[in-house]
Amino acid sequence: MAILVIADHDNANLFGATLNTVAAAQAIGGDIHVLVAGQNAQPVADAAAKLAGVGKVLLADNAAYAHQLPENVAPLVVELAANYSHVLAAASTNGKNFLPRVAALLDVDQISEIIAVESADTFKRPIYAGNAIATVRSTAPIKVITVRATGFDPVAAEGGSAAIEAVGLVKDAGISSFVGEELAKSDRPELGAAKVVVSGGRGLQNGDNFKILYALADKLGAAVGASRAAVDAGFVPNDMQVGQTGKIVAPQLYIAVGISGAIQHLAGMKDSKVIVAINKDEEAPIFQVADYGLVGDLFELVPELEKAI
Amino acid sequence: MKVLVAVKRVVDYNVKVRVKADQTGVDLANVKMSMNPFCEIAVEEAVRLKEKGIASEIVVVTAGPAQAQEQLRTALALGADRAVLIDTGTAELSSLTTAKLLKAVVDKEQPQLVILGKQAIDSDNNQTGQMLAALTGFAQGTFASKVEQAGDGLNVTREIDGGLQTVSLKLPAVVTTDLRLNEPRYASLPNIMKAKKKPLETLTPDALGVAVQASYEVVKVEAPAGRQAGIKVKSVAELVEKLKNEAKVI
Numbered sequence: 001m002a003i004l005v006i007a008d009h010d011n012a013n014l015f016g017a018t019l020n021t022v023a024a025a026q027a028i029g030g031d032i033h034v035l036v037a038g039q040n041a042q043p044v045a046d047a048a049a050k051l052a053g054v055g056k057v058l059l060a061d062n063a064a065y066a067h068q069l070p071e072n073v074a075p076l077v078v079e080l081a082a083n084y085s086h087v088l089a090a091a092s093t094n095g096k097n098f099l100p101r102v103a104a105l106l107d108v109d110q111i112s113e114i115i116a117v118e119s120a121d122t123f124k125r126p127i128y129a130g131n132a133i134a135t136v137r138s139t140a141p142i143k144v145i146t147v148r149a150t151g152f153d154p155v156a157a158e159g160g161s162a163a164i165e166a167v168g169l170v171k172d173a174g175i176s177s178f179v180g181e182e183l184a185k186s187d188r189p190e191l192g193a194a195k196v197v198v199s200g201g202r203g204l205q206n207g208d209n210f211k212i213l214y215a216l217a218d219k220l221g222a223a224v225g226a227s228r229a230a231v232d233a234g235f236v237p238n239d240m241q242v243g244q245t246g247k248i249v250a251p252q253l254y255i256a257v258g259i260s261g262a263i264q265h266l267a268g269m270k271d272s273k274v275i276v277a278i279n280k281d282e283e284a285p286i287f288q289v290a291d292y293g294l295v296g297d298l299f300e301l302v303p304e305l306e307k308a309i
Numbered sequence: 310m311k312v313l314v315a316v317k318r319v320v321d322y323n324v325k326v327r328v329k330a331d332q333t334g335v336d337l338a339n340v341k342m343s344m345n346p347f348c349e350i351a352v353e354e355a356v357r358l359k360e361k362g363i364a365s366e367i368v369v370v371t372a373g374p375a376q377a378q379e380q381l382r383t384a385l386a387l388g389a390d391r392a393v394l395i396d397t398g399t400a401e402l403s404s405l406t407t408a409k410l411l412k413a414v415v416d417k418e419q420p421q422l423v424i425l426g427k428q429a430i431d432s433d434n435n436q437t438g439q440m441l442a443a444l445t446g447f448a449q450g451t452f453a454s455k456v457e458q459a460g461d462g463l464n465v466t467r468e469i470d471g472g473l474q475t476v477s478l479k480l481p482a483v484v485t486t487d488l489r490l491n492e493p494r495y496a497s498l499p500n501i502m503k504a505k506k507k508p509l510e511t512l513t514p515d516a517l518g519v520a521v522q523a524s525y526e527v528v529k530v531e532a533p534a535g536r537q538a539g540i541k542v543k544s545v546a547e548l549v550e551k552l553k554n555e556a557k558v559i
Binding site for chain 2 (some may be wrong): 067137138173181232264270273274276282288295
């Protein structure tokens with residue numbers, strides 16, 4: 001039994017979620033190969049070859065894969081999949097984009113966002129915004145799975161020395177092309193991998209007020225997140241949204257400021273180790289999941305907290 | 310161009326669901342059902358394309374129980390022209406089965422554009438649109454927050470982990486909606502009345518030549534591990550002390 005993990009990357013960096021995905025592959029058991037599909041992606045292949053537990057790296061380096069367009073990447077993965085019992089990708093926007101296309105071409109159902117491996121064919125995954133956990137047994141000949149990064153501790157980034165093999169297959173469907181991208185720039189840690197997350201909601205009232213959260217976050221070395229309300233109101237960009245349809249985080253410490261705690265937001269953070277809520281409404285649902293709640297005006301309490309740390 | 314929109318009947322997003330005691334699933338008896346929020350956004354986008362003169366006809370389709378007609382009527386009240394119900398009774402549909410049923414409708418209707426929500430808030434799969442694109446061989450623009458006509462194709466701005474990405478798609482194409490694509494309108498009473506007269510065709514999986522089956526089985530469904538109820542602290546000083554000494558997270 002061999003498992004193919006498809007690397008999540010931007011041609012220069014291997015993204016952290018790949019390390020959690022390899023960990024899920026290890027839990028399934030078997031030889032683990034990592035596919036890097038990209039353009040000039042040698043640095044990514046080198047990084048993947050160093051991961052603990054990886055037996056081989058396949059590098060498909062071609063302009064057709066530069067932006068991992070699903071129309072081109074999916075047929076490549078389908079052709080390689082014949083040699084594997086499992087095909088895994090991180091449940092990042094990239095993995096979610098191309099992997100169901102792979103599954104359909106293989107005529108199998110995909111198991112999305114697994115959080116635990118029970119056995120080689122049985123997995124746990126959250127449904128209904130995390131309000132129920134389904135145990136699912138796959139009978140598919142090739143198991144196609146996306147992995148929720150917060151469900152698995154990442155493998156070590158160093159220590160492996162896998163061979164890198166070039167894959168010459170070029171699949172270019174010619175029906176889609178990359179136009180451009182606008183990436184948010186930030187010096188803070190990545191939201192999905194940060195040990196501490198400070199999140200703001202509607203209670204912040206405007207985008208300018210988010211600076212008190214940035215100050216607190218910088219003191220804690222934290223990433224900054226947001227509720228949907230804060231994103232929809234234009235306080236902060238969309239890629240900061242934590243929740244069912246945004247990013248799923250499970251840091252050591254999650255500080256929710258001015259967030260009521262709707263079902264959809266809780267879905268993205270309720271597996272955090274310690275949750276702190278700062279809210280002036282003592283009836284807010286967020287206090288039902290918070291380990292430590294502080295009732296009061298965030299505009300006084302947050303600067304006070306920042307000074308006290 | 311003709312636009313096909315797929316919608317799903319799901320538990321209303323405000324309902325806190327309960328797991329059945331026998332662990333076979335989630336208790337849906339007497340629970341409020343609604344159109345999946347992402348599907349509402351898909352319908353709204355199609356209607357806007359029609360208002361801009363880009364779309365000529367909007368066909369809305371659902372696969373589900375007979376009661377899913379309610380959600381089709383809602384879509385008709387919002388501005389869709391015709392509806393198709395694929396009556397699958399009480400069967401649980403996998404995303405792949407849904408995609409196969411939708412492909413059969415695509416083959417029949419020959420739309421230039423298919424719009425779906427990016428995920429249903431019950432199964433949280435985020436698969437159907439991508440699978441439909443695979444089965445039809447169409448290009449896909451998932452997690453769309455902007456859709457624009459560009460020449461004889463579409464430019465779709467997508468929500469990705471690091472920000473936004475724009476791709477250009479040849480038609481026919483599949484687009485799946487993100488929350489930021491638009492703000493769905495409400496159906497007015499006159500439009501709800503008019504929607505009752507719009508055509509609604511019922512099909513069956515058999516007639517479409519699709520077998521309702523899945524390559525997985527749900528072994529059990531459990532409630533998630535509950536969190537211990539926490540405490541309210543009186544001051545910032547007390548909070549910092551607890552975080553340092555009790556929780557040891559700072």
